[in-house]
Amino acid sequence: EAQVTQNPRYLITVTGKKLTVTCSQNMNHEYMSWYRQDPGLGLRQIYYSMNVEVTDKGDVPEGYKVSRKEKRNFPLILESPSPNQTSLYFCASSYRGAGNTIYFGEGSWLTVV
Amino acid sequence: SQQGEEDPQALSIQEGENATMNCSYKTSINNLQWYRQNSGRGLVHLILIRSNEREKHSGRLRVTLDTSKKSSSLLITASRAADTASYFCATDDNYGQNFVFGPGTRLSVLP
Numbered sequence: 417e418a419q420v421t422q423n424p425r426y427l428i429t430v431t432g433k434k435l436t437v438t439c440s441q442n443m444n445h446e447y448m449s450w451y452r453q454d455p456g457l458g459l460r461q462i463y464y465s466m467n468v469e470v471t472d473k474g475d476v477p478e479g480y481k482v483s484r485k486e487k488r489n490f491p492l493i494l495e496s497p498s499p500n501q502t503s504l505y506f507c508a509s510s511y512r513g514a515g516n517t518i519y520f521g522e523g524s525w526l527t528v529v
Numbered sequence: 530s531q532q533g534e535e536d537p538q539a540l541s542i543q544e545g546e547n548a549t550m551n552c553s554y555k556t557s558i559n560n561l562q563w564y565r566q567n568s569g570r571g572l573v574h575l576i577l578i579r580s581n582e583r584e585k586h587s588g589r590l591r592v593t594l595d596t597s598k599k600s601s602s603l604l605i606t607a608s609r610a611a612d613t614a615s616y617f618c619a620t621d622d623n624y625g626q627n628f629v630f631g632p633g634t635r636l637s638v639l640p
Contacts, residue, residue, distance in 0.1 A: 451630070457632065458617070458630060458631060459630040461627075463628055474627075504569065506571060515559060517574040517626055518572070518574065518619065519574075523570065524570055
């Protein structure tokens with residue numbers, strides 16, 4: 417079954433404690449992306465990757481890092497989380513190029529206290 | 530930056546009525562897609578329309594695209610309570626590489 421899997425799904429953490437949200441897809445997609453979703457602001461792109469070792473900033477990259485060492489994985493790293501990073505995070509993947517369906521993970525609810 | 534902007538932000542209708550949502554975008558596109566999101570869940574693809582198409586149907590969904598006005602509409606006919614969700618349009622960026630989502634329309638279908 418085609419899947420984008422994120423972990424953890426729910427996390428409460430403290431300010432400054434580094435955390436990683438993992439994302440894995442089983443569809444051999446080249447394109448992967450991270451979004452955050454906040455009330456009234458829709459989906460805002462954090463980082464995206466067009467292929468292994470190729471990453472680009474989205475609209476709101478500050479405070480986040482990513483890596484793409486393997487095609488299937490695209491982890492999101494919060495080196496020093498702050499309360500304003502409390503949000504619902506989505507990972508997505510697709511075959512490269514416009515016109516391809518984007519597949520989303522189920523989301524990760526992150527609370528930073 | 531967000532390319533697509535949905536309108537209205539929120540829409541409330543009775544079951545059985547039709548729901549129409551609009552999406553406007555700024556620059557030329559290759560494709561436009563519509564997605565649905567149930568509360569707090571991941572987005573699910575509904576339909577894609579290419580820039581050389583004007584209208585597309587899928588079940589109770591009808592999508593139109595007007596590239597001269599840089600706008601698209603999503604019509605859901607004979608709505609059901611289960612259609613209650615947020616709907617997003619997504620366009621490709623100037624290079625046809627990345628996808629950009631609008632802020633979405635929240636649809637509530639009342640029984």
